[in-house]
Amino acid sequence: GAVVSQHPSRVICKSGTSVKIECRSLDFQATTMFWYRQFPKQSLMLMATSNEGSKATYEQGVEKDKFLINHASLTLSTLTVTSAHPEDSSFYICSAFGRGNEKLFFGSGTQLSVL
């Protein structure tokens, strides 16, 4: 089956630093990638949708200047958490969707801890 690789799996950083998370589709072209945030024992909260070559569409309440999303190619999307603060600590998951597919393929997630 299709594989989506997400790195890093875990990151600990100091408050005020920026963190970049990568999401790669390894064996298919991801025309659309989604970024989610998940708090413990809660469901996935969609943050933004990114289509290759165009600006990401952010969900209401998600700051686009804080969560920078780049989808420069059909196999790579990145999420950068800028000037991270402890309240940004969360589990971030990407998913990818390709042409002709009807289902999402998820990355393994990134646990971000901001000290």
Next chain:
Amino acid sequence: SQKIEQNSEALNIQEGKTATLTCNYTNYSPAYLQWYRQDPGRGPVFLLLIRENEKEKRKERLKVTFDTTLKQSLFHITASQPADSATYLCALMNTGNQFYFGTGTSLTVIP
């Protein structure tokens, strides 16, 4: 407002019994309804998809029903095993390829 609700936060059943999980939605017109499994600290994994014009879908021990009149999907795991313990998420996909996830149900199968 749009909502996707799954029957309960947690469901405990005895090994060998059938687990039934519910997904109800309001103010959506999904083209597809999907079920995913998520284990702790991992990303969700796709299980089954059912289209709006389908009533039932099966895959091994899994069965999904979809009632667009009731705006409800039922997800069944027959002959449940402890390895089936996980959180199960339903997701709606519309014709614009947007996905919306339910709140999730944590299933524990007791040996």
